[in-house]
Structure formats: structure tokens, C-alpha cells
Amino acid sequence: MSAEVAIHHAYGNFTLDVAFTAASGGVTALFGPSGAGKTSIVHALAGLMRPTEGRIVLEGRTVLDTKAGLFVPPEKRRIGLVFQDARLFPHMSVEKNLLFGWRRSPARATPDEIARTVSLLGLEKLLARAPKNLSGGEKSRVALGRALLASPDILLLDEPLASLDAARRAEILPWLERLRDIARIPIFYVSHSLDEVARLADRVVLLDGGRVTAEGSVFDLLAGLGAEKPLGAVLEARAADMQDGLQTLLFDGGRLMVTDMHAPGRRVRVRIGADDILIAREAPRGISANNILPVTISSVRLDGPRAEVEMHCGRARLVARVTAASVSRLGLAPDAAAFAVIKAVIVEGG
Amino acid sequence: MRFLTPDEIEALLLSLKIASVAVAVAMPFAVATALLLARSFPGKTLLDGIVQLPLVLPPVAMGFLLLVIFGTRGGLGGFLKDHFGIVLVFRWTGAVLASAIFTFPFQVRSIRLALEARDNGLDEAARTLGAGWLDRLINVTLPLALPGLVAGAITAFAGALGEFGAIITFVSNIPGETRTLPLAIYTALQTPGGEAQAARLSALSIILAFLFLLGAQTIMRHTTEKTGR
Numbered sequence: 114m115s116a117e118v119a120i121h122h123a124y125g126n127f128t129l130d131v132a133f134t135a136a137s138g139g140v141t142a143l144f145g146p147s148g149a150g151k152t153s154i155v156h157a158l159a160g161l162m163r164p165t166e167g168r169i170v171l172e173g174r175t176v177l178d179t180k181a182g183l184f185v186p187p188e189k190r191r192i193g194l195v196f197q198d199a200r201l202f203p204h205m206s207v208e209k210n211l212l213f214g215w216r217r218s219p220a221r222a223t224p225d226e227i228a229r230t231v232s233l234l235g236l237e238k239l240l241a242r243a244p245k246n247l248s249g250g251e252k253s254r255v256a257l258g259r260a261l262l263a264s265p266d267i268l269l270l271d272e273p274l275a276s277l278d279a280a281r282r283a284e285i286l287p288w289l290e291r292l293r294d295i296a297r298i299p300i301f302y303v304s305h306s307l308d309e310v311a312r313l314a315d316r317v318v319l320l321d322g323g324r325v326t327a328e329g330s331v332f333d334l335l336a337g338l339g340a341e342k343p344l345g346a347v348l349e350a351r352a353a354d355m356q357d358g359l360q361t362l363l364f365d366g367g368r369l370m371v372t373d374m375h376a377p378g379r380r381v382r383v384r385i386g387a388d389d390i391l392i393a394r395e396a397p398r399g400i401s402a403n404n405i406l407p408v409t410i411s412s413v414r415l416d417g418p419r420a421e422v423e424m425h426c427g428r429a430r431l432v433a434r435v436t437a438a439s440v441s442r443l444g445l446a447p448d449a450a451a452f453a454v455i456k457a458v459i460v461e462g463g
Numbered sequence: 464m465r466f467l468t469p470d471e472i473e474a475l476l477l478s479l480k481i482a483s484v485a486v487a488v489a490m491p492f493a494v495a496t497a498l499l500l501a502r503s504f505p506g507k508t509l510l511d512g513i514v515q516l517p518l519v520l521p522p523v524a525m526g527f528l529l530l531v532i533f534g535t536r537g538g539l540g541g542f543l544k545d546h547f548g549i550v551l552v553f554r555w556t557g558a559v560l561a562s563a564i565f566t567f568p569f570q571v572r573s574i575r576l577a578l579e580a581r582d583n584g585l586d587e588a589a590r591t592l593g594a595g596w597l598d599r600l601i602n603v604t605l606p607l608a609l610p611g612l613v614a615g616a617i618t619a620f621a622g623a624l625g626e627f628g629a630i631i632t633f634v635s636n637i638p639g640e641t642r643t644l645p646l647a648i649y650t651a652l653q654t655p656g657g658e659a660q661a662a663r664l665s666a667l668s669i670i671l672a673f674l675f676l677l678g679a680q681t682i683m684r685h686t687t688e689k690t691g692r
Binding site for chain 1: 582584585587588589592593594595598602606607609
């Protein structure tokens with residue numbers, strides 16, 4: 114286990130009471146609405162907040178144990194924290210900002226590694242600039258580089274994209290993906306954006322009202338396994354050939370046609386919202402939808418007038434939100450064969 | 464320089480020396496006090512009051528108090544003389560002490576304002592990057608409070624140049640040792656036919672004060688730009 118977290122902390126009328134573990138490597142998303150306690154958890158992990166009770170073990174090091182009276186201060190925790198608002202030192206150049214943590218790190222990166230990080234984040238041309246002369250996206254990249262160059266044991270990203278507009282966000286996401294793919298340290302990614310989580314995370318800890326409501330792999334969790342509300346399915350797919358302005362994506366269970374273009378062979382993640390799937394018992398004909406997948410129903414969960422239907426197509430899982438009336442009219446039950454008519458596929462990039 | 468007599472130049476240089484040493488000596492204490500006052504602790508109001516006291520204290524009374532304390536026959540003054548050979552009364556160093564005490568509130572106030580306006584988030588960022596308390600103070604907090612430090616130092620310097628009552632009571636009016644510009648003006652007025660000299664020295668004082676004001680603004684603008692605020 115790379116991280117074991119148990120925190121109990123009360124302030125005002127809000128109580129944070131969470132416990133979860135995160136496996137080594139990969140991206141663990143802390144996902145939930147504003148006020149779910151995400152930032153408090155990050156602050157507790159980093160040592161900027163001292164919970165009334167709790168125990169945190171990071172990469173085998175106990176950094177907090179209130180029972181034993183142990184509290185490792187932030188400057189000794191070796192945690193790279195990227196704040197929502199970048200927090201670059203305004204009186205230092207980009208280069209000095211980048212090397213601030215490096216200078217103080219007990220395990221300094223070599224000049225080669227520094228150069229690699231700088232080029233990974235595309236910072237070569239920014240080094241001499243002052244932070245006030247950077248765009249929002251550039252600031253985020255510098256903050257990310259600064260945290261990485263301190264050679265942390267764990268990287269915490271606290272909504273690093275929240276203060277950016279859609280265009281800037283789209284600019285940063287590929288950098289984060291590259292980082293995820295090469296980083297050998299566990300990354301905690303805090304977000305309230307489904308897109309970001311579906312695109313970057315391997316595991317998800319769902320939070321609401323200061324509690325963990327579910328935790329598991331991104332593929333299971335977003336499809337509703339263990340969670341109260343399914344958000345949709347996330348599939349991993351590989352780009353194949355292009356034809357008539359449509360690209361074929363191959364996944365474990367079939368193919369999807371999308372309008373986004375990716376180089377053939379490229380791995381991408383696609384998300385299919387629970388409200389973007391229609392269910393038919395017979396193969397529909399004369400329909401505008403490009404993607405109709407034969408599926409087998411795995412479970413039906415009734416919730417008043419609504420129902421959530423889980424299906425599988427090969428090994429890929431899909432989930433659809435329909436009415437209870439449709440469920441009984443179509444006779445939807447486990448193991449029944451059906452067709453999933455997919456209205457929209459969101460390609461999250463790879 | 465035909466405009467000034469050697470005596471007048473002496474008084475000018477002495478004033479500049481005493482004021483700058485007073486500011487430099489008081490600055491570390493002012494920073495420490497401001498850091499203390501920028502946080503909350505029991506007794507903060509009392510300390511704040513003590514720090515501000517020189518603003519309302521009659522300088523002559525303060526000078527007399529210093530004379531009693533640091534006079535060579537006084538308690539602390541005698542101790543300093545016997546054990547360290549330090550004498551403050553009737554010396555320019557005594558004038559430095561008096562000026563430092565009277566301009567201390569200016570420095571503390573200005574630095575404190577800058578510290579209270581600082582972005583706590585940068586301190587947190589520095590902590591997560593491995594910087595301890597002193598490290599953050601030297602490399603983050605103080606550089607960002609630099610405009611406040613500079614403004615406080617200049618105000619204190621200008622104030623020290625004008626100090627009169629405490630100096631003349633504590634260290635007297637000795638040419639070349641403690642006769643600063645204000646004391647030289649006073650002396651000129653006491654001398655028959657000295658009005659012209661008093662006028663020249665007063666004009667000099669006013670020009671000096673104005674130059675410092677201009678200098679302060681320029682430096683402030685420069686440091687503000689540099690720290691990106």
C-alpha cells in the first residue's frame with residue numbers, strides 16, 4: 114500500500130470522517146462536489162492541517178498518528194502539492210521557482226532529470242520569465258514542475274485545472290497525461306470534474322459530505338458499481354482506421370464510431386454517460402445513431418420511477434438510466450439480450 | 464561647497480550618520496517585533512502599546528529618562544561602563560539610541576502592514592517544498608515584505624534626521640559629536656546674528672526631507688514592480 118489514510122476532523126458544523134487506501138503507482142482521484150472535504154484531505158495529507166484524530170501512512174512512512182502524538186510537519190513530508198492557484202513565488206523567476214524545492218530536497222534530481230522535467234512540461238522558453246508574465250496554463254505547468262523537482266514521494270494535485278478556462282484546461286490535460294504515464298510515484302488528483310477523472314484516474318475515491326461513499330477502479334466506479342449514482346461508463350479503446358469523417362475505435366467488446374480523430378493505434382479513453390444510452394430489445398433500423406452495440410443485461414436496479422441498467426458488451430461495462438416503466442415494458446432482466454443505442458460518446462483522449 | 468561652512472557640513476554628515484546607524488540598528492528588532500505583532504498571542508495589545516509609546520512620549524522626558532538609565536552613575540549606564548567600557552551619554556552613539564527608540568514605531572508599523580498583507584498561501588507552498596521557518600522568513604516572507612521594510616526605513620530615517628528633544632537632553636549639544644542639524648539650527652538661533660545660518664540650515668533640512676520623500680517613492684515603485692504586487 115502506498116497510502117493509508119484515516120482522518121477524523123470536525124470544524125464548525127462540518128465533520129470530515131474518511132478512511133481509504135491507495136495502491137502504489139497510478140492516479141487516485143479524490144472526486145466529489147464542492148464541500149465534500151477534498152481539499153481538507155489534501156491539506157491533511159500535506160500536513161497543512163492537523164486533524165483531531167487520524168493516521169496517515171505514505172509509502173511506508175507514518176506522517177501522522179494522533180494516538181502516538183506523531184505529526185510530521187509539511188516541510189519534512191516530501192509531498193509535492195500543486196495548488197489550485199499555482200502559488201508561484203512572485204519575486205523569483207520561473208527557474209528559481211522550479212529549483213526552490215529542488216534545493217531543499219534530500220534526494221536532488223540530477224541536471225539531466227531537471228532537463229527532462231523541464232522539457233516534459235514544455236518550460237524551456239519560460240525559465241527567465243517572471244511569474245506575473247505567465248498565462249494561467251503556464252503557471253500551472255511551472256507549479257507542477259516545481260513540485261516534481263522537489264523529488265516528492267507522493268504528488269498531490271488539488272484541482273490544478275479549476276482556475277483555468279476550457280481552452281487552458283485542454284492545453285494542460287495532455288501534460289498531465291504524460292506525467293501520469295511516466296511518473297513512478299503515486300498521484301492524488303483532486304477534482305470535481307468528471308471529464309478529468311475519467312481521463313486521468315486509475316482509481317477513484319468518491320466523497321460526499323465529508324465521507325467516502327465509494328472507492329474502486331475508475332472503470333467500475335463510474336459505471337455505478339458500489340456507487341450510489343452511476344455517472345457513466347469509461348472504456349479503454351484503440352484508434353483504428355478513419356472513413357467518411359468517422360473514426361473507428363476498437364474496444365474489448367466491439368467498435369465505436371466517433372467524429373474525433375486520433376492517429377491509428379493511439380490509446381484513448383471514452384466515456385458514455387448513463388443518460389446517453391437507449392435500450393432496445395430488437396436491433397433498431399433506420400436510426401441516426403452510429404453506435405448500436407449488442408449487450409447482455411447484468412443487473413437492473415430500480416429506484417422509484419427511475420431505473421439503472423447495467424450491461425456488458427464483451428468485457429466492457431455500460432450503464433444506462435431509463436424509467437422503471439421501460440424496464441417492465443421491455444422485460445429487462447439479468448441475462449436478457451438487448452441493444453444499447455449510444456447517443457453520444459465523449460472521447461477523453463489517451 | 465561655498466554654500467555651507469565646515470561646521471555646517473559636519474552637522475549634516477553627523478545627522479546622516481546618526482540617522483542611518485539608528486535605522487540599521489533598530490531594523491532587526493523592528494522586524495522581530497512586527498513578526499510578533501502580525502500574529503495573535505496573549506499580551507499583544509500591551510506590546511503594541513509599548514511599541515507605539517515613543518509616538519506620544521515627550522522627547523525631552525524620554526531624553527531625561529535615558530539620561531537617568533544610561534548616565535555613568537546610573538544603574539545600567541554604570542554597569543555598561545564598568546564591564547564593557549560602553550558609554551552612551553554625551554556620545555553620538557547615545558544620539559543613535561535616542562533616534563532609534565523614537566523612530567522604532569515607524570519601522571514596526573510599516574513592516575507589520577506588509578506582513579499582514581502577505582499571501583499566506585505562498586508560505587504554505589514553501590513549506591510543502593521543504594522550507595523550514597527561518598528559511599521561509601529569509602527567502603519568502605522578508606523579500607515579499609521588502610516594500611514595507613524600505614518604506615519603514617525611509618520614514619524612520621527622515622524622522623531620525625529631525626530628532627531634537629531627546630538628543631539634546633540625553634547627549635547634549637556637542638559640536639562634532641552630538642550636534643546634528645536640528646541642534647545646529649537651534650545653536651545658530653542662540654547666537655547673535657546667526658539667523659542667516661539658521662535659515663540656510665533650515666532650507667537644507669527641508670530640501671533633504673523632500674529628497675528622501677522622492678527617493679522613497681522611487682524605491683517603492685521599483686520594489687513593488689520587482690515583487691510583482
